[in-house]
Amino acid sequence: MTRVLVVDDEPQIRRALSTNLRARGYDVELAESGEEALQLVVDRHPDVVVLDLGLPGVDGLEVVRSLRTWSRVPIVVLSVREAERDKVAALDAGADDYVTKPFGMSELLARLRAAVRRSAPAVDEPVVDTADFCVDLAAKQVRRHTPDGDVEVHLTPTEWSLLELLARRRGRLVSQADLLLEVWGPANERSSDHLRVHMAAIRRKLEPDPSRPRWLVTEPGMGYRFV
Amino acid sequence: MTRVLVVDDEPQIRRALSTNLRARGYDVELAESGEEALQLVVDRHPDVVVLDLGLPGVDGLEVVRSLRTWSRVPIVVLSVREAERDKVAALDAGADDYVTKPFGMSELLARLRAAVRRSAPAVDEPVVDTADFCVDLAAKQVRRHTPDGDVEVHLTPTEWSLLELLARRRGRLVSQADLLLEVWGPANERSSDHLRVHMAAIRRKLEPDPSRPRWLVTEPGMGYRFV
DNA sequence: GACAGTCTTCACGACTTCTTGACGGCGCTG
DNA sequence: CAGCGCCGTCAAGAAGTCGTGAAGACTGTC
Numbered sequence: 142m143t144r145v146l147v148v149d150d151e152p153q154i155r156r157a158l159s160t161n162l163r164a165r166g167y168d169v170e171l172a173e174s175g176e177e178a179l180q181l182v183v184d185r186h187p188d189v190v191v192l193d194l195g196l197p198g199v200d201g202l203e204v205v206r207s208l209r210t211w212s213r214v215p216i217v218v219l220s221v222r223e224a225e226r227d228k229v230a231a232l233d234a235g236a237d238d239y240v241t242k243p244f245g246m247s248e249l250l251a252r253l254r255a256a257v258r259r260s261a262p263a264v265d266e267p268v269v270d271t272a273d274f275c276v277d278l279a280a281k282q283v284r285r286h287t288p289d290g291d292v293e294v295h296l297t298p299t300e301w302s303l304l305e306l307l308a309r310r311r312g313r314l315v316s317q318a319d320l321l322l323e324v325w326g327p328a329n330e331r332s333s334d335h336l337r338v339h340m341a342a343i344r345r346k347l348e349p350d351p352s353r354p355r356w357l358v359t360e361p362g363m364g365y366r367f368v
Numbered sequence: 369m370t371r372v373l374v375v376d377d378e379p380q381i382r383r384a385l386s387t388n389l390r391a392r393g394y395d396v397e398l399a400e401s402g403e404e405a406l407q408l409v410v411d412r413h414p415d416v417v418v419l420d421l422g423l424p425g426v427d428g429l430e431v432v433r434s435l436r437t438w439s440r441v442p443i444v445v446l447s448v449r450e451a452e453r454d455k456v457a458a459l460d461a462g463a464d465d466y467v468t469k470p471f472g473m474s475e476l477l478a479r480l481r482a483a484v485r486r487s488a489p490a491v492d493e494p495v496v497d498t499a500d501f502c503v504d505l506a507a508k509q510v511r512r513h514t515p516d517g518d519v520e521v522h523l524t525p526t527e528w529s530l531l532e533l534l535a536r537r538r539g540r541l542v543s544q545a546d547l548l549l550e551v552w553g554p555a556n557e558r559s560s561d562h563l564r565v566h567m568a569a570i571r572r573k574l575e576p577d578p579s580r581p582r583w584l585v586t587e588p589g590m591g592y593r594f595v
Numbered sequence: 596g597a598c599a600g601t602c603t604t605c606a607c608g609a610c611t612t613c614t615t616g617a618c619g620g621c622g623c624t625g
Numbered sequence: 626c627a628g629c630g631c632c633g634t635c636a637a638g639a640a641g642t643c644g645t646g647a648a649g650a651c652t653g654t655c
Contacts, residue, residue: 225472225474225475226474228475228478229474229475229477229478232478232479232481232482233478233481233482235485236482237482237486238465238482239479245452247452247453247456248452248455248456250456251455251456251459251460252459252466254459254460255459255460255463255464255465258462259464259486259487260486279540280539280540280541280593281540281541281587281590282539282540282541282593295587297588297589297611297612297613298588298589298590298612298613299612299613300612301590332615333631333632334614334615334616335613335614335615337631337632337633337634338613338614338615338633338634338635339613340633341632341633341634341635344633351633352633352634359631359632359633361621361622361630361631361632362630362631524600524601524602525601526601526602559604560642560643561603561604561605562602562603562604564642564643564644564645565602565603565604565644565645566602567643567644568643568644568645568646571644578644579644579645586642586643586644588610588611588612588641588642588643589611589612589641589642589643596655597654597655598653598654598655599652599653599654599655600651600652600653600654601650601651601652601653602649602650602651602652603648603649603650603651604647604648604649604650605646605647605648605649606645606646606647607644607645607646608643608644608645609642609643609644609645610641610642610643610644611640611641611642611643612639612640612641612642613638613639613640613641614637614638614639614640615636615637615638615639616635616636616637617634617635617636618633618634618635619632619633619634620631620632620633620634621630621631621632621633622629622630622631622632623628623629623630623631624627624628624629624630625626625627625628625629
C-alpha cells in the first residue's frame with residue numbers, strides 16, 4: 142500500500158485530502174508543521190509527500206531543502222502562490238511538482254500517481270546467499286565462496302534459468318512440470334532428462350560435494366528444492 | 369549537455385522554446401509530428417521530451433503511450449486544454465508533468481530541470497575508471513590510459529550508446545534484448561548481428577587484447593557485462 | 596560528385612551450449 | 626530377489642552463438 146504524508150496547517154485541507162486518499166486505498170500520515178513532517182518522513186518512510194508551502198514556523202521551502210539533503214522521496218508542493226518565481230524556487234529546491242490552490246482533487250491524485258510511479262520501480266532484487274555460494278539475481282551472477290575469496294562461477298543460460306527459478310522460490314518445492322514449463326516453455330512435452338542433466342551441471346559448479354547435494358535437493362518423484 | 373526533444377506543430381512555439389533552451393545550454397531537437405517525435409527519441413535519445421498534446425495526425429496522448437511501452441524518458445506535456453480530465457489522462461498515460469498554455473518560460477524551465485534531475489540516475493560516480501580506460505558518463509568521453517598519458521578515444525554514436533548502457537549497469541548482466549531495445553529502439557526486431565559488430569568495434573578501441581576481452585565480457589546466450 | 600565516417604549485412608570458422616541415449620546406482624514393491 | 630521407476634553421470638553429436646573481416650548502403654560535407 143502506498144503511504145502518503147500530507148503536510149498542511151489547515152485542518153479542512155488535511156481532512157479533505159485524508160478522506161480522498163484513504164478512499165482510494167492510500168495509507169495516509171498527517172503533519173501540521175514542518176518539524177513534524179521531517180520527523181514523520183524519518184519515522185514512517187512515506188512513498189510520497191504532499192507539502193503545503195504556507196506553513197507556520199519552518200517555511201515549506203526549508204522543509205523541501207532539508208528533505209533533499211538526505212531523501213529522494215517525491216514531493217508534491219501545494220501552494221496558494223501562483224507567481225512563477227515561487228514555483229521555480231520550490232522546484233529548484235527539489236520539489237517534484239507544484240500545484241496551486243485551489244486545486245482539483247482528481248488532478249492532484251493524478252500527479253501523485255505520476256510521482257509515485259516514477260520513483261517506484263526501484264525493485265531491489267534480492268541476493269540469495271548460502272554458506273557455499275551467492276546468487277545475485279539482479280546481476281545474474283553467481284559467486285562461489287572459497288578460502289581465497291569469492292570466485293565468479295559461469296553458468297549457461299539454461300543453468301541460470303533453473304537456478305534463478307529455484308532461488309526465487311527458495312524453501313519451496315518446485316515441481317518438474319513447473320521447471321520444464323518455465324525454462325523450456327509451454328510447447329514442449331519434454332522429458333525430465335534435460336532437468337537431470339542440467340541440475341547435475343549446476344551442482345557440479347556450486348555444490349561442495351555434487352553427488353551429495355546440500356542446497357539443491359531432489360525430492361524424488363516430485364521436483365527440486367533450494368534450501 | 370542535456371538533450372531536449374521539443375514536439376509542437378506551431379512554428380513559433382518551436383522557435384521560442386528552441387531559442388530559450390539553447391540559450392540555457394540545452395541541446396535541442398525539434399519535431400513537428402508524433403511520428404517524427406517517436407523516431408527522434410529512437411535516434412537521438414533525448415534526456416527529456418516536451419510534448420504538445422494538440423498535434424495533427426497521431427494524438428499526443430498516443431505518443432505518450434507509445435513511448436511508455438519501451439522508454440522511461442521524462443515527458444513534460446504542453447497543452448491548451450485545462451480540463452482536469454485531460455491532465456489526468458495525460459499523466460496516467462505516463463507523462464511526468466502537465467503545463468497549460470500559455471505558460472511562463474521560467475516555470476517550464478524549472479519543471480524541465482525537475483524532470484531531468486529526477487531521472488538522473490543515482491550515479492554515485494559519473495566516471496567509470498578501469499585499469500585500461502576511463503568512461504566519463506557526464507562528458508560522454510572515453511580516455512585510454514597509455515604509458516605516455518591518457519589519450520582520448522573516439523567512439524561512434526552507436527558505440528557510445530552501448531558502452532554507456534553497459535557502464536551504467538556495470539557489474540550487472542545486460543541482455544541482448546535490453547541492449548537492442550535501448551540502442552535501436554522498439555520497432556526493430558533486429559538480429560544481434562549489430563550487437564556483435566559494434567561490441568567488436570568498442571573492444572578494438574578499448575580492450576588491451578580485443579579478442580580476449582577483460583572488461584566487456586560476453587556471457588554466451590545471455591548478454592554482455594561490464595566488469 | 597568525390598569523400599570520409601558510420602551503419603548494416605553476410606558468410607565463415609571457432610567455440611559454447613543443448614540434446615540425446617546409454618549405463619549403473621538406489622529404493623521400493625510384489 | 627527380480628523387476629521397475631527414478632535419478633545421477635558420462636560422452637558424442639547436433640544445434641546454436643560469437644567474433645571477425647569485408648563489402649555495400651547511407652549520410653552529410655566539402
